[in-house]
Amino acid sequence: MTQQAAAPEAPAGLAVRVRDLHYAVNGRTILAGVDLDVRRRSVTAIMGPSGTGKTTLLRLLTGQLRPTRGQVEVDGQDLSRLSRTGLFALRRRMGMLFQQGALLTDLDVYENVAFPLREHTRLPERLLRHVVLTKLQAVGLRGAWRLTPAELSGGMARRVALARAIVMDPRLLIYDEPFVGLDPVSLGVVLRLIRRLNDALGLTSIVVSHDVREITAVADHCCLLSGGRIIAAGPPRALQASDSAEVRQFVRGEPDGPVPFHYPAPDYAVQAAAVR
Amino acid sequence: MRLATDLFASAQATVRAVGAYALFALRVLAAVPGALPRPGLVIAQVYNTGALSLVIIMLSGLFVGMVLGLQGFDLLQRFGSEESLGTAAALSLLKELGPVVTALLFAGRAGTALAAEIGLMRATDQLAAMEMMAVDPLRRVIVPRFLGGLIAMPLLAAIFSLIGIFGAQLIGVQLMGVDPGHFWSQMRAAVEVGDVMEGAIKSAVFGALCSLIAVHEGYHALPTAEGVGRATTRSVVISSVIVLLVDYLLTAVML
Numbered sequence: 001m002t003q004q005a006a007a008p009e010a011p012a013g014l015a016v017r018v019r020d021l022h023y024a025v026n027g028r029t030i031l032a033g034v035d036l037d038v039r040r041r042s043v044t045a046i047m048g049p050s051g052t053g054k055t056t057l058l059r060l061l062t063g064q065l066r067p068t069r070g071q072v073e074v075d076g077q078d079l080s081r082l083s084r085t086g087l088f089a090l091r092r093r094m095g096m097l098f099q100q101g102a103l104l105t106d107l108d109v110y111e112n113v114a115f116p117l118r119e120h121t122r123l124p125e126r127l128l129r130h131v132v133l134t135k136l137q138a139v140g141l142r143g144a145w146r147l148t149p150a151e152l153s154g155g156m157a158r159r160v161a162l163a164r165a166i167v168m169d170p171r172l173l174i175y176d177e178p179f180v181g182l183d184p185v186s187l188g189v190v191l192r193l194i195r196r197l198n199d200a201l202g203l204t205s206i207v208v209s210h211d212v213r214e215i216t217a218v219a220d221h222c223c224l225l226s227g228g229r230i231i232a233a234g235p236p237r238a239l240q241a242s243d244s245a246e247v248r249q250f251v252r253g254e255p256d257g258p259v260p261f262h263y264p265a266p267d268y269a270v271q272a273a274a275v276r
Numbered sequence: 277m278r279l280a281t282d283l284f285a286s287a288q289a290t291v292r293a294v295g296a297y298a299l300f301a302l303r304v305l306a307a308v309p310g311a312l313p314r315p316g317l318v319i320a321q322v323y324n325t326g327a328l329s330l331v332i333i334m335l336s337g338l339f340v341g342m343v344l345g346l347q348g349f350d351l352l353q354r355f356g357s358e359e360s361l362g363t364a365a366a367l368s369l370l371k372e373l374g375p376v377v378t379a380l381l382f383a384g385r386a387g388t389a390l391a392a393e394i395g396l397m398r399a400t401d402q403l404a405a406m407e408m409m410a411v412d413p414l415r416r417v418i419v420p421r422f423l424g425g426l427i428a429m430p431l432l433a434a435i436f437s438l439i440g441i442f443g444a445q446l447i448g449v450q451l452m453g454v455d456p457g458h459f460w461s462q463m464r465a466a467v468e469v470g471d472v473m474e475g476a477i478k479s480a481v482f483g484a485l486c487s488l489i490a491v492h493e494g495y496h497a498l499p500t501a502e503g504v505g506r507a508t509t510r511s512v513v514i515s516s517v518i519v520l521l522v523d524y525l526l527t528a529v530m531l
Contacts, residue, residue, distance in 0.1 A: 064408070088412075091407075091408055094408070095408075096408040098401045098404070098405055098408075100400065102400060102401035102402050104406075116411070119410075120410065161405075
């Protein structure tokens, strides 16, 4: 894809480094030994079927959850050694786009984007306005500055949240399922924005998604998460050409295969007979 | 044996819940200084919890005062001392009914709104988004709402008592024919600063408790529709029971 070819060469160094990451909740293992490297200034896709722990992995990368075992380094800093203040300082250099945008419902579009600036800086109102309008212009929603979140469509809300995520000029931008529930036009807009913002602002982007076609078109590097582990990693083409049955099933969207169509269940006759 | 085990587990759960409340209260109090430089946020919450509850408080105050006027007149007439109606109404309202009924109404109107709002913020990832923007939700969302309730409650209780006294006067003096001179002068002579202070202390304590319970239930709501609904219900039920319990304790201490 031409957009991908235009991406700048990633300099040496890792923005995120994950080693032997384990996470379990209520005795149920979600992640079982994840290793992940995210190169600076690249777009890295984390793919996988629903319920494999993609969002959990993101929450571990951002310090919202503490791992059961293993190490997460962001920007060279080990998250487990950071205090809450240190974690907050690190998060000022990160932006995150939540699945449904997570806009603050009591503020309008302009104030939502201005929120991090008002909380962390003492910019004069004129300069703050300039910064906010610039970011809204970048996502094509400068004209919607006075709308409330309730008046926005799903795609618009996602774009406003994106403007808010980049307003502090982060170095790492994380997208959690950015394409869910979007119409084809909004999806195309968000897809283009991910690549354009990454290249124009020199960011590192991590995109969690299960929309294979969309994400492989925009990512430099893809990882496939399944069964709590990363079972394949590499450039999108390498994943598409993979001869692993599990990877093939996911990439081609086959309903049955190594990932079974049916949720584990007892024998049908036994279950049917056990009427109380 | 089973009963003993169940009782032990229940006692353990209660102690754990009380401990969680105490820890949360400490965290909120520790975050108060950080929220003070932003008085605008607190004033907005005084408006949300206080000004928007005014109509229900004033109406309820009027009706409670009117009932007090009727019942008080009927009772005092039996002893031939209906001129004391002003004193009886004022003391009942200032010391007891004002703080308690206002707190119950506050828990029903403002407390449920707080719990539902914060619970929905949790369910729609708004609190997580704040955390990701390096903004402490406790300082930005919880403390202003707690302080707003703490400030609004005594003001609402004072308004309730004043309107209540007016309602009692309306019935006692205007309808039943109690002498207005006796009504007001006896009230002025009998009501002391200590009585007013007792009501003020009670309403401040109830305000702190109701606000804390509402923000705690909202903040710890399960991020589902059912979770938010349950948090809202729990907020009003726990607040009502605690207000009545603490009212007894405070009355016993201050009498």
